[in-house]
Amino acid sequence: xxxxxxxxxxxxxxxxxxxxxxxxxxxxxxxxxxxxxxxxxxxxxxxxxxxxxxxxxxxxxxxxxxxxxxxxxxxxxxxxxxxxxxxxxxxxxxxxxxxxxxxxxxxxxxxxxxxxxxxxxxxxxxxxxxxxxxxxxxxxxxxxxxxxxxxxxxxxxxxxxxxxxxxxxxxxxxxxxxxxxxxxxxxxxxxxxxxxxxxxxxxxxxxxxxxxxxxxxxxxxxxxxxxxxxxxxxxxxxxxxxxxxxxxxxxxxxxxxxxxxxxxxxxxxxxxxxxxxxxxxxxxxxxxxxxxxxxxxxxxxxxxxxxxxxxxxxxxxxxxxxxxxxxxxxxxxxxxxxxxxxxxxxxxxxxxxxxxxxxxxxxxxxxxxxxxxxxxxxxxxxxxxxxxxxxxxxxxxxxxxxxxxxxxxxxxxxxxxx
Numbered sequence: 001x002x003x004x005x006x007x008x009x010x011x012x013x014x015x016x017x018x019x020x021x022x023x024x025x026x027x028x029x030x031x032x033x034x035x036x037x038x039x040x041x042x043x044x045x046x047x048x049x050x051x052x053x054x055x056x057x058x059x060x061x062x063x064x065x066x067x068x069x070x071x072x073x074x075x076x077x078x079x080x081x082x083x084x085x086x087x088x089x090x091x092x093x094x095x096x097x098x099x100x101x102x103x104x105x106x107x108x109x110x111x112x113x114x115x116x117x118x119x120x121x122x123x124x125x126x127x128x129x130x131x132x133x134x135x136x137x138x139x140x141x142x143x144x145x146x147x148x149x150x151x152x153x154x155x156x157x158x159x160x161x162x163x164x165x166x167x168x169x170x171x172x173x174x175x176x177x178x179x180x181x182x183x184x185x186x187x188x189x190x191x192x193x194x195x196x197x198x199x200x201x202x203x204x205x206x207x208x209x210x211x212x213x214x215x216x217x218x219x220x221x222x223x224x225x226x227x228x229x230x231x232x233x234x235x236x237x238x239x240x241x242x243x244x245x246x247x248x249x250x251x252x253x254x255x256x257x258x259x260x261x262x263x264x265x266x267x268x269x270x271x272x273x274x275x276x277x278x279x280x281x282x283x284x285x286x287x288x289x290x291x292x293x294x295x296x297x298x299x300x301x302x303x304x305x306x307x308x309x310x311x312x313x314x315x316x317x318x319x320x321x322x323x324x325x326x327x328x329x330x331x332x333x334x335x336x337x338x339x340x341x342x343x344x345x346x347x348x349x350x351x352x353x354x355x356x357x358x359x360x361x362x363x364x365x366x367x368x369x370x371x372x373x374x375x376x377x378x379x380x381x382x383x384x385x386x387x388x389x390x391x392x393x394x395x396x397x398x399x400x401x402x403x404x405x406x407x408x409x410x411x412x413x414x415x416x417x418x
Contacts (some may be wrong), residue, residue, distance in 0.1 A: 002027075003044065004051035016080045022047065035080045056290040059365075063357045075337070075364035082372040119299035120251065124204035129350050130359075130418055131183075132297035134340040137413050138185040139210075142247030142277065143329040151336045156328075158407055165400035166242060167275045167321065167381050169389060170194040172315060174241035177201070177267065179231050180248025183416070184211030184224070191223045193406045194244070213417055225390035233238045234414055237309045239269045249278035254301050261315035265384065271387060274317070274382040280305055280330065282374045289365070289415060297360050312382065320389045321381035329377055330370035337363040391408070 002010075013029035019063060022029050022041030030124055041047055046066040049057045061067045062074060067079075069304025135141060136154040142155030145163050164186070170176060172195030172293045178187050184207075191198050202208055208228050215224045243264055281302045296392055305322075312319060340347065340363060347356045369375040382391060 003047040005047040005374040006355040008051055008156075010174055012081060012084050015084055018077075018080055020047075021070075025214050026064045029086075030080075035072070035076055035083065037076045037080050038070040039072075039077065040068045040070055042066045042068065052291075057295070059291040059295070059361045062361055063354050065353070065357070073364070074361055075367060078364060078368045079372065082368060102132070104106060109224075119297070119335060120203040121205070122298055123296060124202075127350055128206055128210055128416060130347060132416060132418075133343045133347055134336045138189075139183040139416060140183055140185050143279075143325065145325065145411070146328050146331050153339075156332065157185075160185055162193075162400050162403045162407065163396070164246065164275050164277060164379070165190055165193055165403055166396045167273075167379065168194075168242050168244060168383055169273050169395070169399070170196050170242050171327060172196065174200070175239075176242040176244065177234075177240040177242065179264075180251070181211060182247070182336055183206070183207055184214045184226060186244065187211070187224050187226070188218060188220055188400050190244070191220055192410065193274055193403055196223075198224045199240075200224070200226045201234070202226065203228065203230060214414070217417075231260065234263060234267050236266045238267060239272075240267055241272050243268055243272065244272040244277075245274075245276045246277040250302055251297065251300050253299055254303065254307060257303070257311035261311050261317055264382070268382075268385050269386060271388055272384060273320075276378075276380045276382065276387045278303070278375050278380075280308075280324075280378045281369075282376075291361070291365070295321060295358055301412055302375070308380075312380075314410065317382040317384065318386060319348070319380060320383050320386075321379075323379045325379070326369060326374075330367055333363055333367035333370065337367060 006020060006024070008026055009018065009020065009029050013033060016030040016034035017032045017036045019038040020041070021028070021039070023040075023044045024047065043066060046061045050061055050067075058067075072080075131139060131141065136144075136157045138154070138157055138161075140157040140160065143160065144153060145160040146156045147159055147163075151159065168176075168190070170190060174194075174196045176187075176190055176196045176198045178190075178200040179197060181187055181202045184200065187198040187200040190196050200211065202211070205228065207225055211226045215226065228322075235387055235398045241412065249260070264274055279302050283302050284304045284307050285302065294299065309319075337360065344356050344360075347359065381389065391397075
């Protein structure tokens with residue numbers, strides 16, 4: 001008798017060729033055209049577990065080494081399913097689990113408990129050696145800007161920093177706040193390229209250590225400082241000419257959008273400019289991915305613009321520009337995944353094989369969101385006054401051209417110290 005998973009696959013896979021083998025025998029799904037993937041299960045129970053809860057159990061079965069690939073990889077498996085899924089195929093088990101997750105998400109979103117530092121530590125306080133395996137030389141852990149197409153990962157990350165710096169309209173001597181400063185690359189770039197004084201805040205002890213060390217070695221400690229600070233508690237008495245936040249808003253949580261933008265309004269100078277760079281999704285989610293919530297980014301939430309805009313408007317901030325970057329993160333994640341897998345033995349020596357498979361699933365699933373599920377990056381420019389920025393977008397390209405001259409002569413970055 002066919003397993004529940006195989007009955008489900010028979011309904012889904014019409015294009016491509018998916019071969020499933022294991023204790024229950026071998027079976028081929030699809031018309032043979034397009035992608036070709038072959039998987040093998042080590043035990044019959046694995047198939048039933050995935051069928052009962054594919055959103056979580058596919059990852060866990062793969063992490064545990066009970067799902068093996070004889071052709072293709074986890075990204076190709078996810079892609080062949082998405083290539084075929086025109087509408088969601090639901091079983092009774094998926095429905096009741098989904099209802100439970102919706103109820104749980106509503107409860108969590110309705111209870112304003114600040115778990116920011118614990119949630120950040122879960123991911124960003126992992127060993128710096130891990131991130132060194134796949135990030136570019138400046139340790140940019142957010143979407144690159146592949147303009148022009150075909151440039152390297154490092155070049156795309158420089159282009160991202162240049163693009164954001166141009167939108168900030170930063171001038172020498174101004175005070176800049178970076179909310180979510182990562183490993184310090186953006187702050188150092190702004191200080192060197194625009195002559196500004198930068199305060200970066202983070203909730204990660206590991207990122208704080210690395211970023212302070214990098215700034216000190218680069219001779220920027222007098223112009224770039226990093227603090228272990230929650231944006232919740234930024235003092236209203238200190239105002240900033242510019243605010244930048246890259247890849248941090250996804251950790252704010254839907255319940256806190258209003259608080260986030262009210263605080264930004266409070267600490268932004270009256271003539272100030274803010275640039276927010278964040279992942280977005282095409283519609284509000286009922287609940288987070290259970291795999292991402294459990295293993296990768298607890299407490300995170302990818303917003304839709306429909307959820308963000310009301311919070312911006314209520315804060316008093318004005319939207320002066322929005323740009324959508326639809327595929328740049330797919331290109332970034334593909335390079336991260338390839339670089340990570342090229343050094344998987346080193347990753348396993350830092351943690352273990354289960355962690356490596358978990359991280360591969362995370363990178364592959366994230367890439368899938370942008371290549372197949374219409375996720376995107378949005379860059380939102382915000383001000384307190386209507387005419388703070390020019391009334392056309394020509395200044396962005398003009399400033400980027402000037403910044404390219406700086407990039408061409410910027411001294412090379414030193415390796416991160418572990």
